[in-house]
Amino acid sequence: GENVEQHPSTLSVQEGDSAVIKCTYSDSASNYFPWYKQELGKGPQLIIDIRSNVGEKKDQRIAVTLNKTAKHFSLHITETQPEDSAVYFCAANAGGTSYGKLTFGQGTILTVHP
Amino acid sequence: DVKVTQSSRYLVKRTGEKVFLECVQDMDHENMFWYRQDPGLGLRLIYFSYDVKMKEKGDIPEGYSVSREKKERFSLILESASTNQTSMYLCASWRRENTEAFFGQGTRLTVV
Numbered sequence: 001g002e003n004v005e006q007h008p009s010t011l012s013v014q015e016g017d018s019a020v021i022k023c024t025y026s027d028s029a030s031n032y033f034p035w036y037k038q039e040l041g042k043g044p045q046l047i048i049d050i051r052s053n054v055g056e057k058k059d060q061r062i063a064v065t066l067n068k069t070a071k072h073f074s075l076h077i078t079e080t081q082p083e084d085s086a087v088y089f090c091a092a093n094a095g096g097t098s099y100g101k102l103t104f105g106q107g108t109i110l111t112v113h114p
Numbered sequence: 115d116v117k118v119t120q121s122s123r124y125l126v127k128r129t130g131e132k133v134f135l136e137c138v139q140d141m142d143h144e145n146m147f148w149y150r151q152d153p154g155l156g157l158r159l160i161y162f163s164y165d166v167k168m169k170e171k172g173d174i175p176e177g178y179s180v181s182r183e184k185k186e187r188f189s190l191i192l193e194s195a196s197t198n199q200t201s202m203y204l205c206a207s208w209r210r211e212n213t214e215a216f217f218g219q220g221t222r223l224t225v226v
Contacts, residue, residue, distance in 0.1 A: 001173070006156070009154065034215070041219070042219055042220075043118070043204055043206075043218050043219050043220050044204070044217050045217070046214045046215065049214075089156060089157065101147075101159065101172070102147075102159075102215060103159070103173075104149075104157040105156050106154055106155060106156040107154075107156050107157075
């Protein structure tokens with residue numbers, strides 16, 4: 001089955017700096033890669049996603065890049081703010097008969113210091 | 115506003131008890147999932163269902179079962195709770211593959 005590895009497990013940055021979180025996946029059939037943000041006491045919430053026919057996607061201060069050949073994808077947050085502090089999860093899905101089954105990475109605790 | 119609601123935020127149960135975790139979604143989604151969240155391990159899939167009365171094992175189904183009698187409701191059952199099932203449990207639903215998954219707020223279960 002699919003295996004997703006996420007690094008780093010913790011990331012601490014100063015407000016205004018950039019943050020990068022990286023994930024690798026094992027199943028070459030995976031074609032959908034979402035990123036979720038989990039704030040304290042809440043369930044994860046989708047912040048951005050990318051499909052395998054696209055190399056990069058941006059939404060204001062966040063962007064995701066995908067390298068299908070190397071089987072890795074990354075989340076980039078620019079101009080970080082204290083409210084970006086949360087746990088971030090990457091995920092991958094092969095679609096097809098997996099019925100939208102998402103395999104998640106281990107999570108990254110991002111702390112943005114004012 | 116879309117909603118996935120889990121019946122309890124916090125639960126404390128004794129070893130050997132039968133435990134029911136309930137999840138309800140109001141979005142008419144076909145797919146529903148139960149994940150377990152543990153520090154350093156991310157979210158691990160326990161069971162999922164893609165239709166009423168249908169269920170599939172995820173990556174860590176041992177010690178758990180599920181029930182989906184109605185489209186909007188997906189229940190996770192711990193037949194005989196054990197201390198190693200102390201964890202955060204998250205329910206999610208989505209309409210079809212490769213679309214946004216909506217999560218409940220989670221149930222923190224402690225088995226003593």
